[in-house]
Each structure stands twice: as structure tokens, then as C-alpha cells.
Amino acid sequence: MANGSFEGLYTFLEVAEIYGIDDSCLRKQVARDKFVVGEDVKKMGRTWIITEQAMIKTFGTLKFEDYKKKLEKKEKAEAKKLAAQMAKSKGSRSNNKVHNMNEKEEKIKDSWVSNEINGIELKSFAFNTNNSE
Structure with a gap:
């Protein structure tokens, strides 16, 4: 059993499901010393766990x-x-985004062509480069 890993450990409820037995059967086996407590099985809070090796040795x-x-x-x-x-949602989202972008670009392009967009005409301007202030 690797330190910090729960791989290879099963709860009594899982074992009961796997082998089609009642989990009380396992608790009775613990009481009858069929398992070595601390090595084959261990109680963590209210939950009993068993190692994969002990489970296979006992039940096959x-x-x-x-x-x-x-x-x-x-x-x-x-x-x-x-x-x-994920593929479906990714594909539909990106297609919608491209479609919307193209649609917006077409509207802007059409507006410029038909002179609907009136910008501010800038006739002249000057920079103040006087640093003596």
C-alpha cells in the first residue's frame, strides 16, 4: 500500500456491492479475527476499509x-x-462567435460604403512642445 494513496483500498460497502454480500458479514469477520486489524482492515471514523489483497484472499x-x-x-x-x-459546445460557441464577428464587420463595412457613418472632421491641430512651464 503506497503512502498517501487510496488506490487498493475499498470500503466495506463497496466490497458488499462487488461480491453481493451484506456489509455486516464483513464486520462479523473482523469480530471473529478473520482479518488483521491495522494490516488487512482499518476503521476510519465510522467507516471500515479493507485492502485489495485481503479482499481477494477472502472472496476471490x-x-x-x-x-x-x-x-x-x-x-x-x-x-x-x-x-x-466538450467538442459540441466548443464548436458551437466558436462558430457563433465567428458568425457574429463577420456579421458586425459586414454592417460596419456597409455603413462606410453607404456614407451612413459620419465622423468628426479634424481640420488642424497643434502640439504644445513648450517645456518651459
Whole structure:
């Protein structure tokens, strides 16, 4: 078990879901010393956790491997769905922005061509370069 990592640790509720058993079964096994407390299992607050090794040793690998495959498929599907949503929203936003920019530019161009925009005519100006103040 790596320090600071929760990989390979499962709550009793997760184990119960994986193996189709009641989580009280696991607590009873702890009470009967089937697990080494502090090594195989540990109570954190009100939640019991178990190492992957202890879980497999006690309940086997078949259902656990099925669980991991299902979890992997679910994660891939969610990642694919998220990527599709991001691509869709990114594409529609940028297309709208380009469309709006082009539309504004066309209006400005048309206004200049048809002399609808009247600017202020600047006839003359002078800079004060006198630094003696």
C-alpha cells in the first residue's frame, strides 16, 4: 500500500456491492479475527476499509475482476460522452462567435460604403512642445 494513496483500498460497502454480500458479514469477520486489524482492515471514523489483497484472499478474484471491467467500461463511456459534449459546445460557441464577428464587420463595412457613418472632421491641430512651464 503506497503512502498517501487510496488506490487498493475499498470500503466495506463497496466490497458488499462487488461480491453481493451484506456489509455486516464483513464486520462479523473482523469480530471473529478473520482479518488483521491495522494490516488487512482499518476503521476510519465510522467507516471500515479493507485492502485489495485481503479482499481477494477472502472472496476471490472472479467477481472483483468483473467489477473492475464494468468500472473501466463505465469510465470510458463517461470520458467519451464528456469529450463529445466538450467538442459540441466548443464548436458551437466558436462558430457563433465567428458568425457574429463577420456579421458586425459586414454592417460596419456597409455603413462606410453607404456614407451612413459620419465622423468628426479634424481640420488642424497643434502640439504644445513648450517645456518651459
